[in-house]
Amino acid sequence: MAAATVTSERQFRIHDFWRAVVLTVLCGLQLLPLLMAFFISFKTIPQFSRVPFLPTLPLHWENYLSAWEIVRLFLFNTVFVSGLTVVGVLALGSLAAYSFAILRYPGREFLFYLVLALMMVPATLTLIPSFVLVKNLQLLNTRWSLILPWIASGQVFAIFILRTYLQSLPGELFDAARIDGASEWQGYFMIALPMSKSMLGVAAILNILGTWNNLIWPALTISHLERQTLTPGLWSYQVENFTRYGFLMAGLLIGSVPLIVLFFFTSRWFVEGLTSGAIKV
Amino acid sequence: MTARPVPGNSKDPLLLQVWKGRTGYLMLVPTMVLLGVFMYYPAFLGLYRSLFDWAPGLDADFVGLGNFVKLFTTDKVFQQSMGNMLQLSLWYVLSTVFVSLFVAILLHRMISQRLKYLYRFLAILPVIIPGIVLLMLWKFIYDATVGPLNMLLIALGLEEWTRAWLANPNTALYAVMLRNFPWVDGVAILILLAGLQVIPQEIIESARIDGANNWRILRSVEFPLITGQIKLLTVLTIMWGVQEFTAVFAMTQGGPINKTMVPGMWMFWNAFRINKMGYAAAIGVILFVLTLILTLINMKYITTQEY
Numbered sequence: 001m002a003a004a005t006v007t008s009e010r011q012f013r014i015h016d017f018w019r020a021v022v023l024t025v026l027c028g029l030q031l032l033p034l035l036m037a038f039f040i041s042f043k044t045i046p047q048f049s050r051v052p053f054l055p056t057l058p059l060h061w062e063n064y065l066s067a068w069e070i071v072r073l074f075l076f077n078t079v080f081v082s083g084l085t086v087v088g089v090l091a092l093g094s095l096a097a098y099s100f101a102i103l104r105y106p107g108r109e110f111l112f113y114l115v116l117a118l119m120m121v122p123a124t125l126t127l128i129p130s131f132v133l134v135k136n137l138q139l140l141n142t143r144w145s146l147i148l149p150w151i152a153s154g155q156v157f158a159i160f161i162l163r164t165y166l167q168s169l170p171g172e173l174f175d176a177a178r179i180d181g182a183s184e185w186q187g188y189f190m191i192a193l194p195m196s197k198s199m200l201g202v203a204a205i206l207n208i209l210g211t212w213n214n215l216i217w218p219a220l221t222i223s224h225l226e227r228q229t230l231t232p233g234l235w236s237y238q239v240e241n242f243t244r245y246g247f248l249m250a251g252l253l254i255g256s257v258p259l260i261v262l263f264f265f266t267s268r269w270f271v272e273g274l275t276s277g278a279i280k281v
Numbered sequence: 282m283t284a285r286p287v288p289g290n291s292k293d294p295l296l297l298q299v300w301k302g303r304t305g306y307l308m309l310v311p312t313m314v315l316l317g318v319f320m321y322y323p324a325f326l327g328l329y330r331s332l333f334d335w336a337p338g339l340d341a342d343f344v345g346l347g348n349f350v351k352l353f354t355t356d357k358v359f360q361q362s363m364g365n366m367l368q369l370s371l372w373y374v375l376s377t378v379f380v381s382l383f384v385a386i387l388l389h390r391m392i393s394q395r396l397k398y399l400y401r402f403l404a405i406l407p408v409i410i411p412g413i414v415l416l417m418l419w420k421f422i423y424d425a426t427v428g429p430l431n432m433l434l435i436a437l438g439l440e441e442w443t444r445a446w447l448a449n450p451n452t453a454l455y456a457v458m459l460r461n462f463p464w465v466d467g468v469a470i471l472i473l474l475a476g477l478q479v480i481p482q483e484i485i486e487s488a489r490i491d492g493a494n495n496w497r498i499l500r501s502v503e504f505p506l507i508t509g510q511i512k513l514l515t516v517l518t519i520m521w522g523v524q525e526f527t528a529v530f531a532m533t534q535g536g537p538i539n540k541t542m543v544p545g546m547w548m549f550w551n552a553f554r555i556n557k558m559g560y561a562a563a564i565g566v567i568l569f570v571l572t573l574i575l576t577l578i579n580m581k582y583i584t585t586q587e588y
Binding site for chain 2 (some may be wrong): 011013015016020023024026027029030031033034036037048052053054092093095096098099103105106108111114115118119120121122123124125126127128129130131132133148149151152153155156159183184185188209210213215216220223230231232234235238242245248251252255256259260262265267270271274
C-alpha cells in the first residue's frame with residue numbers, strides 16, 4: 001500500500017513536471033515580446049544595429065530618463081481620468097445596484113431592463129453621435145469629454161454584477177437592519193458597501209483596464225497632446241519615434257508599470273472574483 | 282420569495298407605493314441622467330442619423346435606407362471589410378477557445394497548488410500589459426528591416442520568406458490576425474478554469490472508480506459540463522470581433538489598399554476623414570444589429586449546465 005502511494009505520488013510529480021514544461025513554453029512565448037522590449041530599452045541605436053535582440057553593455061538608463069520626460073504627462077492624465085471614472089462608476093453603480101437588488105418600488109424591473117438593454121448597444125453605434133454631442137456641449141479637449149461618457153457606459157456592467165452579488169446575500173441582513181430602524185441609506189452605507197468589497201474590487205479593476213486601454217475615443221476628443229491619455233499618447237509617441245528603438249521601448253515599458261503595480265496588490269481579488277462564478281450569464 | 286417588511290406594500294394604491302419607494306428612485310437619478318445623456322440619446326441619434334446624408338455644419342438630407350442600400354450594393358470597401366471581419370472573428374474564436382481550453386485543463390490538472398498558482402499568475406499577466414504596448418511591440422516584430430520575425434527567418438536561412446508583413450497586401454490581414462502568438466488569453470482561461478473547478482469532485486471520483494482515465498474524464502465528464510462556458514466565450518469573442526478595430530487602427534489603419542479594413546475602421550474613416558457622418562452612422566447601425574442578433578442567440582441557446 002505504502003509502495004503504491006509512493007509510485008502514484010511520483011507519477012503525479014512527473015505529470016506536473018510535463019504540465020509545467022508546456023505551460024512555461026506557452027507563457028514564455030507569450031511574454032517574449034516584453035523581454036525583447038526590455039533588452040532593447042537599454043540600447044543606443046548603434047548598439048541595436050550591432051546586436052539587436054540580446055543584452056549589450058553598457059546599459060543606457062538614460063533612455064528611461066528621456067522617455068519618462070514625455071510619458072509621465074500621459075501617465076498623469078490617465079491616472080487622473082481613469083481614477084475619477086472608476087470612483088464615479090463605483091459610486092453610481094453600487095447605489096443603483098443596491099436600489100435594484102434590495103429596495104422595492106413600482107417599475108423597478110422595467111428600470112433595470114432599461115439599464116441592462118444598454119449592454120447590447122455597442123460603442124460603435126454611439127461613437128459618432130457621442131462625438132457630436134461632446135462637441136456641442138463644448139467638452140472637446142477637456143478631461144470631462146472622457147470622464148462623463150466613461151462613467152455613463154462603465155456603470156452598466158458594474159450595476160449588472162453588483163446587483164447579482166447583492167441579491168445573493170441573505171435578505172435577512174437588510175430586513176433586520178430595517179426592523180431596527182435603519183434607513184435605506186444606512187442599509188447601503190453600513191451593510192451593502194462593506195459586504196460587497198471584493199465585487200467592488202473586481203468591477204473597479206475591469207473598469208480601469210477598459211478605460212486605460214481605450215485608444216479610439218481619446219484620440220478623437222483630445223487633440224492637445226498635454227491632455228492626452230496614455231494609450232493614444234503612446235501610439236503617437238510610437239509614430240514619431242519608431243526608429244529610436246531604445247527610447248521607444250523604454251516609453252512602452254514605463255507605460256506598463258502602473259497597471260502591473262495595481263495588479264500586484266489586487267490580483268487575489270481579481271482572480272477570485274472572476275473564478276468565483278459570480279460573473280455568469 | 283419571502284415576505285419582507287419593505288416599504289411599498291403591494292396592496293397600497295400605486296401612488297402611495299411610488300411615494301414609499303422614493304428613496305429607491307432617488308438612488309437611480311444620477312445613473313439615469315448620465316445614461317440618458319451619454320448612452321440613450323447618442324444611440325437613438327445614431328439610428329436616426331443613419332437615414333440621412335449628413336456632414337457636420339451642413340444641412341442633412343433625408344435619404345431613407347439609401348445609405349444601407351449603397352453599403353451593400355456599391356461599396357466594395359465595406360463588403361471587403363465585412364469579409365475581413367468574418368475571417369478575424371473566426372480566428373479569434375478558434376484561437377481563444379482552443380488555446381485557453383488547453384491551458385485551463387493543464388492548470389486544472391496541476392497537483393501542486395503552488396505551481397498552479399504560479400502559472401495562473403503567468404497566464405493572467407499579459408492581460409494587464411496595456412493593449413497598445415502589445416500592439417506596438419507586434420508592429421515592431423513585423424517590421425521589414427529591423428523586425429525580429431524577418432531576422433529570425435534570415436538566421437534560419439529562409440531569406441526569401443522575409444517581407445514587410447504589415448505593408449504587404451498578401452500578408453497584412455494575417456499579420457494582424459496572428460499577432461499575440463501563442464494567444465494565451467488570461468481572462469478566457471479564468472472563465473474556463475472557474476467552470477472546471479465547480480464540477481463536483483464526486484462526479485470525477487465515480488468516473489475514476491468506473492475506470493476512466495484522465496483523457497476519458499475530460500472527454501465525457503468535464504468537457505460536456507463546461508460547454509456553457511465555451512459557448513459564452515464563443516459568443517463574447519464573436520461580439521468583440523465584430524466591433525473591434527483598435528488593433529487595425531493602431532497597426533495598419535485599414536491599409537494596405539484596404540486589405541485589413543474592418544467595418545469599425547471604415548466607419549471611423551467615413552466619419553472623421555471624409556465627413557460622411559450619416560453614411561458612417563449607418564455602418565454603426567449594421568454593427569449594432571449584428572451584435573443584437575448575437576446577443577439574442579446567446580440568451581436563447583446558452584444555458585449553464587446543471588449537475
